[in-house]
Amino acid sequence: MLMMHQWMFLLAGAAISFGEAPAGEPALKFSGYEWRVKSGKKLGPGPNAWNASHVRVDEKGWLRLRVAQADGQWACAEVAMTRRLGFGIYEFEVAGPVDRLDKNVVLGLFNYPTRDVGVDATHEIDIEFARWGRADAPIGNYTIWPVKKDLKQTTHSFECRLKGDESTHRFIWKPGSILFQSLDTADKDNPKELETWHYQPTDHEDRVSRQPMPVLINLWLFQGKAPSDGREVEIVIKRFRFTPE
Numbered sequence: 630m631l632m633m634h635q636w637m638f639l640l641a642g643a644a645i646s647f648g649e650a651p652a653g654e655p656a657l658k659f660s661g662y663e664w665r666v667k668s669g670k671k672l673g674p675g676p677n678a679w680n681a682s683h684v685r686v687d688e689k690g691w692l693r694l695r696v697a698q699a700d701g702q703w704a705c706a707e708v709a710m711t712r713r714l715g716f717g718i719y720e721f722e723v724a725g726p727v728d729r730l731d732k733n734v735v736l737g738l739f740n741y742p743t744r745d746v747g748v749d750a751t752h753e754i755d756i757e758f759a760r761w762g763r764a765d766a767p768i769g770n771y772t773i774w775p776v777k778k779d780l781k782q783t784t785h786s787f788e789c790r791l792k793g794d795e796s797t798h799r800f801i802w803k804p805g806s807i808l809f810q811s812l813d814t815a816d817k818d819n820p821k822e823l824e825t826w827h828y829q830p831t832d833h834e835d836r837v838s839r840q841p842m843p844v845l846i847n848l849w850l851f852q853g854k855a856p857s858d859g860r861e862v863e864i865v866i867k868r869f870r871f872t873p874e
Contacts, residue, residue, distance in 0.1 A: 655681050656711070659692045660869040664708035667847075674735070675853040680704035691724070691868075694848040696734060697861040707847035714740070715841040717873040719754075720799040722814075725864035727758040728768060728791045731856040735759035735849050736864055738798055740842040750774055750782065752838035754807060756798050762851050771800070771809040771826050775836045783836070785826040791815065796823070803874060805833035844869065 655666045667679040683695040683706040694706035721738045730736065735757060742752040753774040760766040767786040774782045792815035801808040811823040830836045848864050856862065 657684070657686055657708070659686050659690070659708070659866075662844075662869070663711045664846075665711060667707035667709065674737075674847075674849055675705070675851070677849050677853050678702055678704040679707055684708055689867075692846070692866040693863060694846065694866070695861060695863045696848050696850060696856065697863075703850060703855050705847065705849040707845065707849065709741070709845045710843040713743070713841035713843050714871050715873065716802050716804065717871055718799060718801050719844065720797060720868075720870040720872075721756070721846070722867040722870075723796050723798065723864065724794050724867055725862075726791070726794055727796060727864070728789050730758055730760070730768065730862065731858050731860065732760040732762055732764045732766075733851050733854045733856050734862050735761075735847075735851055737845065737847045737849070738866075739845055741845050742838070742840065742842050746838075746840040746842060747776070748778060751778055752776060752840060752842065754800055754802060754838070756800060756809065756811075759851060762854065769811065769824055771824075771828075773807055773828055773836065776838055777835050780835060783828065783830070785809070785828075787824040789813075789823040791823075792821075801874075802837075804839060805829065805837055807837060844871075 656663050666681045666684045668681040670678045680699045685693050687693055696705050727736055737757050739755040746752055751774050755772040757770040758768050760768050767788045769787040769789050772782055772784040791813050795814045797812045797814050799810050806829045808827045810825045813821040813823050
């Protein structure tokens with residue numbers, strides 16, 4: 630098992646590699662919001678190639694993201710909301726093996742600061758399923774990036790096992806605190822809590838952002854490395870729901 634400081638270092642390396650996608654990206658509608666679709670090569674996180682054809686909304690209105698080969702190279706998928714959202718409940722209904730992703734595959738459900746809000750490694754609130762290239766690392770990760778650049782992020786990691794492929798993940802963002810929760814929803818009438826974590830720092834003004842930010846959803850390859858099992862991956866986001874506080 631990874632020691633705490635080892636996988637925290639890996640998380641830091643992943644987060645600071647985010648790059649901005651080029652202007653003029655295609656857009657789509659999902660869950661009542663407009664989202665920009667990332668496209669380009671050697672862009673963060675990763676860096677990776679990003680292919681707009683790896684993102685689509687199907688006939689049910691579900692968002693489908695794929696990591697797959699395109700033109701002889703692996704390419705990833707990302708969408709970014711064109712709106713900014715503030716305090717409230719952020720909920721993602723997911724279909725896919727988030728508990729069994731290859732060690733090099735990352736699913737991100739998060740908000741992210743625009744340039745006027747802050748730089749990389751600040752403000753961001755993350756739910757990520759990833760082992761950061763280490764097969765023995767816990768796959769679930771909740772991370773809060775501080776308002777001040779000189780402070781370190783805070784991460785809570787956990788292992789989980791789904792009965793099927795259905796799960797729901799949420800964070801409740803309030804001034805001074807963030808509550809995370811993940812649910813196994815194989816049984817719709819009796820969901821099982823996988824993990825919960827309440828972040829309430831005493832110095833919350835320095836650690837919990839108060840700035841509205843866009844939501845991003847991505848499926849990508851850690852350090853740009855191909856899946857170690859050589860398999861393509863698809864994750865479906867059935868619904869994103871935001872309830873303002």
